[in-house]
Amino acid sequence: MTVAQGIFYLIAALAVAGGLGVVLMRSTVYAALFLFLALLAVAGIYILLASEFLALVQVLIYGGAVTVLLLFALMLTRASDLPETMVGAQWPIAAFVSLLLMGLLIATVATSNWPGDADGQITRLFFNELGDALFRRWAVPFEIASLVLLVALVGAIILARQEEGE
Amino acid sequence: MGMTDAWLLPVLPAGAFAVLVLFGPYLPRRGDWLAIAAIFASFVLTFPIIADLTSALAEHGEEFVGAANSIPWLEVPGNLELRLGVHVDAITVVMLVVGSFVALMVQVYSLSYMRGDSRYGWYYAAMSLFAASMLALVLADNFLLLYFAWELVGLCSYLLIGHYSHLRSAAEAAKKAFITTRLGDVGLLIAIILLWRDTGTFGIQEVIAAAQAGEIRTEVLTASVVLLLLGAMGKSAQFPFHVWLPDAMEGPTPVSALIHAATMVVAGVYLVARTLPLFELVAGGPELVLAIGLFTAFLSAFLGLVMTDIKRVIAYSTINSLGLMFVALGVGAPAAAMLYLFTHAFFKALLFLGAGSVIHATERQDVNQLGGLWSKMPLTGVTFAVGAFSMAGLPFLAGFWAKDEILVGALENRVAFSFLLLSLPVTAMYMTRLFILTFLGQAREPEVAKHAHDAPLAMSVPLALLALLTLVTGLVVFDQVGRALGFPGGIGELIFLGEPEVFHFDTGVAAASSELVALGIIAGWFAWAVRPELPQRAAQAFRPIHAMLVNKYYLDDFYQAIIDRVVLAGSRVLAWFDRNVVNDTGVDGSALTTGFMGYLLKFQQTGKLPNYALAMVIGVVALALVAFTLKT
Amino acid sequence: MPEELNLDYSLLTPEFCLAGLAALVFALDLFAPRFRKEWLPYLTAAGLVAILGLSFGWANKESDFAGLLSVDNYTTFFRVFFMATAAAVALASAQFVPARLRHPGEYYGLLVLSTIGAIYMAAARELLTAYISLELLSFSLYVLVSYAKFDPRSNEGGMKYMLLGAFSSALFLYGLSLIYGSAGSTFYADIASAYAGGTEEFDLGLLMGLVLVLAGLGFKVAAVPFHMWTPDAYEGAPLPITAYLSATSKAAGFALLLRLFSSAFLPVLDDWQWMFAALAALTMVLGNLVALQQHNIKRLLAYSSIGQVGYMLMAVAALSSATASALLLHLSGYVITNLAAFTCIIAWNNLTGKEEIADFRGMAERAPLLAASLTAALFSLAGMPLFAGFLTKFLLFQAVAEEGFLWLSVIAVVMSLVSLYYYLMVIKELYISQPEEPGRLPVPALVNGLAVALVVGVFYVGIFPRHLFEAAQEATKLLFA
Amino acid sequence: MQTGYVLLATIAVPLLTALALTAVPSRYPNAVRVIAVAVGFVLFGLSLYAFFAYQVADGEQFQFQLRWDWIENVGVLGDHGITLHLGIDGIGAPMVLLTGIVAFAGTLISWKIDYRNKDFFILFMVLVSGVFGVFTSLDLFFWFFFYELAVLPMYLLIGVWGSSSVFPTFARTKEYGALKLTMYLVAGSVLIFIGIFAVFVEAGIGTFDLLALYQVQFDEDFQKIVFPLFLIGCGVLAGLWPFHTWSPDGHVAAPTAVSMLHAGVLMKLGAFGIIRLGMQLLPEGAEFWMPALITLGTVNVVYGAISATAQTDFKYMVGYSSVSHMGYVLMGLATMNPIGVNGAVLQMFSHGVMTALMFAMVGALYDQAHVREMSIFGGLAQRMPRFVAFFAIAGLTSIGLPGLSGFVAEFNVFVGVFRTYPALGALGILGAAITAVYILRMLALAFFGPFNERWKELTEMTRWEQAGGALLIAFILFMGVFPSPFADRIAESVLLIPGVR
Amino acid sequence: MEAVAQQIPLEHFLVLSAILFSLGVYGVLTRRNAVLILMSVELMLNAASINMVAFAAYAAPERAVVIGIVFAVFIITVAAAEVGLALAIILRVFRNRGTANVDEVDQLKW
Helix, strand or coil, rough: CCCHHHHHHHHHHHHHHHHHHHHCCCCHHHHHHHHHHHHHHHHHHHHHCHHHHHHHHHHHHHHHHHHHHHHHHCCCCCCCHCCCCCCCCCCHHHHHHHHHHHHHHHHHHHHHHCCCCCCCCCCCCCCHHHHHHHHCCCHHHHHHHHHHHHHHCCCCCCCCCCCCCC | CCCHCCCCHHHHHHHHHHHHHHHHHHHHHHHHHHHHHHHHHHHHHHHHHHHHHHHHHHHHHHCCCCCCEEEEEEEEECCEEEEEEEEEEEHHHHHHHHHHHHHHHHHHHHHHHHHCCCCCCHHHHHHHHHHHHHHHHHHEEEEEHHHHHHHHHHHHHHHHHHHCCCCCCHHHHHHHHHHHHHHHHHHHHHHHHHHHHCCCEHHHHHHHHHHHCCCCCCCHHHHHHHHHHHHHHHHHHHCCCCCCHHHHHCCCHHHHHHHHHHHHHHHHHHHHHHHHHHHHHHHHHHHHHHHHHHHHHHHHHHHHHHEEEHHHHHHHHHHHHHHHHHHHHHHHCHHHHHHHHHHHHHHHHHHHHHHHHHHHHCCCCCHHHHCCCCCHHHHHHHHHHHHHHHHHCCCHHHHHHHHHHHHHCCCHHHHHHHHHHHHHHHHHHHHHHHHHHHHHHCCCCHHHHHHHHCCCCHHHHHHHHHHHHHHHHHHHHCHHHHHHHHCCHHHHHHHCCCCCCCCCHHHHHHHHHHHHHHHHHHHHHHHHHHHCCCHHHHHHHHHHHHHHCCCCHHHHHHHHHHHHHHHHHHHHEEEEEHHHHHHHHHHHHHHHHHHHHHHHHHCCCCHHHHHHHHHHHHHHHHHHHHHHHHHH | CCCCCCHHHHHHHEEEEHHHHHHHHHHHHHHHHHHHHHHHHHHHHHHHHHHHHHHHHHHCCCCCECCCCEEEHHHHHHHHHHHHHHHHHHCCCCHHHHHHCCCHHHHHHHHHHHHHHHHHHHHHHHHHHHHHHHHHHHHHHHHCCCCCCCHHHHHHHHHHHHHHHHHHHHHHHHHHHHHHHCCCCCEEEHHHHHHHCCCCCCCHHHHHHHHHHHHHHHHHHHHHHHHHHCHHHHHHHCHHHHHHHHHHHHHHHHHHHHHHHHHHHHHHHHHHHHHHHHHHHHHHHHHHHHCCCEHHHHHHHHHHHHHHHHHHHHHCCCCCCHHHHHHHHHHHHHHHHHHHHHHHHHHHHHHHHCCEHHHCCCHHHCCCHHHHHHHHHHHHCCCCCCCCCHHHHHHHHHHHCCCCCCHHHHHHHHHHHHHHHHHHHHHHHHHHCCCCCCCCCCCHHHHHHHHHHHHHHHHHHHHHHHHHHHHHHHHHHHHCC | CCCHHHHHHHEEEHHHHHHHHCCCCCHHHHHHHHHHHHHHHHHHHHHHHHHCCCCCCCCCCEEEEEEEECCCCCEEEECCCEEEEEECCCCCCHHHHHHHHHHHHHHHHHHHCCCCHHHHHHHHHHHHHHHHHHHCCCCCHHHHHHHHHHHHCCCHHHHHHHHCEEECCEEHHHHHHHHHHHHHHHHHHHHHHHHHHHHHHHHHHCEEEEEHCCCCCCCHHHHHHHHHHHHHHHHHHHCCCCCCCHHHHHHHHHCCHHHHHHHHHHHHHHHHHHHHHCCCCCCHHHHHHEEEEEHHHHHHHHHHHHHHHHHHHHHHHHHHHHHHHHHHHHHHHHHHHHHHHHHHHHHHHHHHHHHHHHHHHHHHHHHHCCCCCCHCCCCCCHHHHHHHHHCCCCCCHHCCCCCCCHHHHHHHHHHHHHHCCCHHHHHHHHHHHHHHHHHHHHHHHHHHEEEEEEEECCCCCCCHHHHHHHCCCCCHHHHHHHHHHHHHHHHHHHHCCCCCC | CCCCHHHCCCHHHHHHHHHHHHHHHHHHHHHHEEHHHHHHHHHHHHHHHHHHHHEEEECCCCCHHHHHHHHHHHHHHHHHHCCCCCCHHHHHHHHHHCEEECCCCCCCCC
C-alpha cells in the first residue's frame, strides 16, 4: 500500500464513518457533527484529486456555512430537545433498498469501462483556467446560479421572517 | 273495366279511408256516405270484372289461368323485386263479390246501428280500410301484397274489435285477436320468404308453377306449407288459434258480422285454397288440413251448446264453419270449400246482424236475459231463423247445399265423414237452442222485451237482403243455375279451371245429413222449448263435461297460464338478468372495480415524506435492475 | 484557452429583460407600496407579454451561446410558451394574491425568475446549464408553493416538495455524473457523438446514469413512482401556483427531457425507450385511477395532471420528430386548458373560499360563464372534440401508435375514458347539483375575460391547430437534425 | 348542381346557432325557441334537399363532396393528412334526412322546455351538428371527431334536463343515467379510436381520408383483428348486446328531445359506423366476423323484445324496444348481402323516425303526468285521442305493419337474413311477433279500457308536439308506401360496399 | 499528486461515492427530522461531486476536463442555497405545526 493509497483509505473511511454517523446517530447534533466530518473528508478527496480550490470551497461553504446553518436549524426547531427515535418505521426496507442501490452502483462502477481512464494521469486544473471557464464559457450557468441564490435569499427571507402578529 | 283494372276495387275504399282520417270531422255526417259510396262502387265494379272474366273463360276455356296486372314497388339488388299487382280469376271473383257485398250491407246496417257512437267517423274509416285491405288480399297476385293486406286486415280487426275502447274487455279482446293471429303470421311470413328463397319470386302463380316443376326442395316446400297453414290457421281461427274469435265479439256487432263471419276469417281458407297445389305436393299436406279442420269443427260444435252470449254462440258456429271449410280443403274439395265460404258469408252475416238487431233493441246479449222476442221483432226473428237453420244445415237453405258438397267430398274418407256426420246434429242443436232462447218462450226480463222492436230501415234492409240470399244462393250448386247466371260449367267448374269439377248432389248423403240435422233440431226443440229444465239436469248430471265446455276446454286458462307463468315470468327473469347481471354486475361492476382499484391505489399517498422518497428509490432500483437484466 | 466561443449575449436579451422585469417588480414592491396592490399583476403580465413579443425576434434563427444554450425555434417556442403561461398565471393571481398572500412583489418576481429557469431548461444544450436552470425553476417553486406562510397545508406541501426536490436533484446529479463519466462530456452533442457508434454491451454506467436522470426528471414532470410530491404540493400550494406547477413546471421538465433525449441520447434509444414506456404506462394508470377517488379539486387536478404526464411520456418513449411535435402540441393544448380550468377555480375560490369538489355545486347558476369555461376546460382535458384535448390527444396517440407503441396508445385511450369519469363528476356539481345559496356571484370582468380568452384558446387549438402544430414541428425539427 | 356546401351547412348551421344563442339574453326564452325551431326547419330543409338532390346512378359513389385541407405534412400526417372531407352516398343520404327530420321534430317538441332553455338548445344544436358531421364525414379523423361531438352534450342534456326515477326494486337517478350513457359511449369510442390508430398505421399513407384508405388492401389477419374494434366500438352505440344497457337507462333519464335524437339518430351512428369503418374499410374482417354479429344481432332482437315485455315503464319499454329493433339493423348488416344490408339501412331510417315519434309521445305524456308507469294510466284514448293515435302509429310501425316504414325495412332484413341464415331469420321474425305482444299490451293497458279518473286533468298534446309528431308520421307513411326513393339510393351504394354480394 | 492516478484506480473513488450516496439515500429514507433528511441529501450531493471531480481528474486532457470541476463548484453553490431555503421552509413548518418531524407532517394525503 502506498502512501497515497493509505491516505485515500483513511479519508474514505472517515467519509464513510461520517456518513454512517449522519444516518445512524441518535442525537441530531452529533449527526450534524458527523456530517461535518464527512464533508471534510470529501474535501480531502478533492485534494487527492488535485482540486485544491474545490477542497477550499468545500471546507468554507459546506463545512462552515452549511453545517452552521444546519446546527442553527436544529436548534431553532428544538430538534435536539427531542432525541429522535433512531430510524423511521420503514428502516428494514430502506436498508434493503439502499444496499441494493449500493450494490448496483458498485456493480456499475466495477463493470464499466470509463473512457477517461486512459493515460493514468490526473489532470490538474489551474485556478486561472477555472476562472476563465467560469466567467467565459460557463458564464450563463454562473449567472443563473446567481439568480438561484437570489431566489433562495428572497425565499428564505420571506418565509422565515416573522410577520406582524406572529 | 276489365280484369286488369281490378286494382281500382281496393283503391276506392282506401281513398275513402284516407279522406275520412284526414278530413272526417269536417265532412257532413262524419263522411259515412263517402265510405258507403266507395264500397258500393267497388261492389258495382265487380260486375264488369265478372263479365270480363266470363268472356275470357269463354274465349280461352281451360287455358285461362287468370289475368294479372302489376307495377314495381320496390327493387333491391340481389333478386328482390317487390311488386304490387292484382290477379283475377274465378276464385278471386267469388271473394270479391262476397267481400264487397257483405261489407256494403254491414256498412248500411251500421248507419243505424252505430248512430250516436262517439267515434262514428272513425268507425267508418276503419271499415273502409278493412274493405280495402280485404279486397286487396283477395286480388293480390303475389305473396307480398297478400301479406301486406293480410296484416292490414288484422289491424282493422284490431281497431274494430277494440272500437269500444273504454271497455277493458274490448281492449283485451282486440289485443288477443291481434297477437294470436300474428303468431300465425310469423309462419306465413317465414313461408313466403322460404318460398322466395327457392324460387326467387313472390308471385303466387309463379311459385305454384315452380313447385309443380319440382324447383323447390322438398323439405323447404314441406316447411313452407306447414308455415303457410299456420298463418291460415291463425287468421281462420283454427284450433289451437281459435281462442281469439269468440272474444272478438267485444267489437260492435256489425263488425263481427263483417270481419268475424263473412270476410276476414275466411282469408285463411282463401289462402289455403289459393295455394292448395302446394299442399298437394307435400306428403300429408291435405291430411293435415283435414285433421285440423275436423278437430276445430268438432270441438267448437259442443261449445255452442253451453254458451249463453248470443254472439259467442254465433262465434263458435263460425269456428265450426271454418273447420268445415278446412275439412273441405283437406279432402281435396276446394270448390266445396269455396261454395261454403260463399254461402256462409251471407247467412253468418245475417245471423250476426240479426243478433245485432236484438242487441240494439234490448241492449242485452246474454240469452238468459232474452226470450220472447218473436212477436216484438218479427222481421228479425224470421231472418234470424233463416240464418240459424241455414247454419244448422236444414235442407234447401244455403248452408245445406254447401255442407252437402263437403260431405260428398269427404265421402271417401270414412273417419272424416263419420265425424262430420256426428257434428251435424250438435250444430243443429245449438242453433236451435239459440233461436229458441232468444226469440221463443217467455221473456225473462219483461221490461227489456217490452221495449224491443224491429230495427229501422237501414238495418232491416240488409237483413232482408241477406236472408233472401241465404234462401237462394245455395242453388248455384246446380249447373243450370250457374249457366243461367252466365258461368259456363257452373260454379264448380269456374273455380278450379285446371280440373273442372262439377258439384255433385248426392241424395244419399243429403238424406243422411238432413235426418241428422232434423234430429238435432228436434232434440234442441225438445230440450229447450218443451222441457227447459232438461239442459240443467243434463248439466248437473255431466258436471265435469259441462264445466269443461263452459270453460272452453280450459284452453284460455291454459294459454293464460302459459303467458303468465312462462312468457311473462320468463321475460321478468330476463329483465332481472339484464338489470342485475348485465348491467349492475357487468357494467356498473366494471366501473366499480376500476373505482375500487383507485381506492386501493390512493393509499400509496400516505402523506409521509419518507414513504415518498422510498417510492422513488424503489423506482430507481427497479428500473436499474430491469435495465441490467435486459443488458445481460 | 484560446477556444473560439460564441459569446453573443444579445441572444439572451429576453432573459435579461425578464430578470430586469423581476428586479423592477421587486423594486416597485419595495418603494411604491401603493402601486403594488393593484397594478403589479398587470405590470408583470404586460411585461411578460412585451418580452414574449420581443422573443419572436429570434424565430427561425439558429444560434447558440458557447454551446450551452441554443437559441433556435425550440427555444423560441418555449420562450413564448412559458412567458404566456406566466402572464396568464399572473393575471389569474390578481385577485387571489391580495386576498390570501403577503408580499406580492416577491410573488410576481419569483414568478418571472422561475420563467427564466424554465426557458433555459428548454434552451440548454449542456447538462450543467440544464441542471442549474432546473434548480432556478425549482427554487422559485419551492418558495411559491410555501407562499401561504400561515397555512399549514402550504407549509407542508412546500416542505415535502422542497425535501423531495432536493433528494431528486441529488439523484439527478449523480446520474449526470455517471453520464459525464461515461460519455466524457456534458454537452449534448458530444454525448451523442460519444455514443454514436453504439455502446458496449455492458455499459452499465450509462444505464445507471440514464435511470438516475430519469428519476430526477421524472420527479420534475411527476412520473410515477417519482410523482408522490405532486398531489400534496398541488393541494398545499396557493391556487395560482398550483396552476403554475401544473403548467410551467411540467412543461419545462418535458422541454428538458425532449431536448436531452433527442439531442444526446438518441443513439442509445434502446437503453431508455422501454423505461419511458413503462413509466408512461404506470403513470397514466395510477394517475387516472387515483384521481377517481379525490374530493379536493386541486388533488383531482394533480392526479389528472399525473395522468396527462403519462400520455406525454409516451411521446418520449416513442421518440421521433412526429411524436415530439405532437408532444409539444399536446403540451400547449394541455397547458392552455389547465390554465383555463384553474382560472375558473381560482375565481370561484376567491368568491367562496372553497376548493372541495362538492363546493362547486350550482356554479352554473351562480357564475354561469365561469362554469361554462370550466366545463369546456374539463371536457378538453377529457379529450372531447371541439376542444384542444381531443385533437392534441388524437395526434399524440396517433403518432405514438405510428412509432410502434400501439399498446401504450391503447392504455392511454382507455385511461382517457377513466378520466372522463372524474371530470364528469365535477361537471355534475357545476350543472346538475343545486347551489347552496341562490344568486349570481360578482365575478370580476377581468376574470371572466381571462377565462373566455383561455377557452377561446382551447377552441383555437382544437379547431385550427394548423399553426400551432406547424410551429411545434418547426421547433422540434432541429432536435433530430 | 350539387355542392358539398349543403352538407357543410348542416354541420355549421347548428354549431353557429349554438354560438349565436350564447349571445341571446336568457330573459327572452321565446326568442330562443323561435330561433331553435327556425334553425330546425332550415336543417330539415337542407337535409331534404340533400336527400332529393342526391342523384341515383350517376356513377359517383360519394356525392356532394367537399374537401378542405385541415392539417397536412405535420407529424405523422402526409400530404392530405386530415381533410375536412364531406360527402354522402346513398347510405348517408337517408341518414342525413333522418337527422333533419328528427332534429326539426325535436326542436318542436322542446318548445315547452322552460328551465334554462337557452342552454338546452345550445347543447342540442351541438349534438345535432355532431350527428350531421358523422353522417357526412369522409375523413376518419373528422368522423371520429363528430362522433365524439355527438356524445359530448349528452351528459349535460340528460343530467340537467332529465328526470330521476324510482322503481319498486331499484332507482335510476338522472345522474346515473347520464353518466352511464356518456361513459359507455365513450368507452365504445375508445375501441374505435384504437381501430383508427391501427388502420392509419397499417395503411401507412399518412392520411385519414376514407376514400384513400378504401383503396388500401389491408392484410387479412390485420382486418380480422381490427374489425372487432370497430364492430364493438360502434356496436355499443348501436345497442349491440351485451353492450346495450346504457340505452334503456339513458332513455329513462333523458329529456324527450334527447331521447328522440338519441334513439332516433345516435344509435344509427353506431350502425353507420359499422358500415363506414367496418365493412367498407375492412371487408375481409367483416366477412370473418359477420357470423358473430348476426348471432349477437339475433340475441338483440329476441332479448330486447322479451325484456321490453317485462317492463312497466314506458321509457324502459321503448328503450328495450330500441335495442330489439337495432338488432334488425345488425342482423341486416351481418348478412353481407345486398338485400339484408339494404334492409338494415332502411331499418335505420325507419326505426329512427318511429322511435323518435314514440319517445316524443312518451315525453308528451310524462310532461303532464310526471309518471311513466303504464299500469296506472288507462283509457287515455278518451282523453287524448290524437296522442293515442300517434302513439299507436308508432307502435304499429314498430310491430312492422305493412304500409308503415317498419315493414319495408324489416321485410328486407328478413329476406336478407333468410338467404344466409334461415334459422336466425325465423328467430328474428319471432322477435317481431313478441314486439306485437309488448306494444299491444302497452296500448291496452295504458290507453284503452276504462278511463282512470286520476288523469282527468290531462289534456291533448300541445300544437308543437302535434306538429312534430305529424312530421314524423308523414315520413313513416312516406317510406311505408313509397320506399323506392330510399331503397334506390341505398341499394346503389350498398352494392359498392366490398364484400356485399 | 499525479502519481495518485497510478496508485488508486478511478473505481476506488467511484465506489466511495457510491457508498456515500447509498448512505445518503438510507438517511433520507429513515431519518425523521427534516433537518437530518437535508443532511443526508448533502451526503448524496457530495457523492455526486466526488464522481464529477474524479471523472474530471481521470479524464484524458483533450476531454472537457474543466466541466467536472465547474460542475462540482455549482453543486456546492446550489447545495448551500438549498440548505438555506430548506431551513426557512422547515422553520415555517415548525412554527406553524410545532414539529419538524416529517412523519408528523402528514396532513396532506390520499
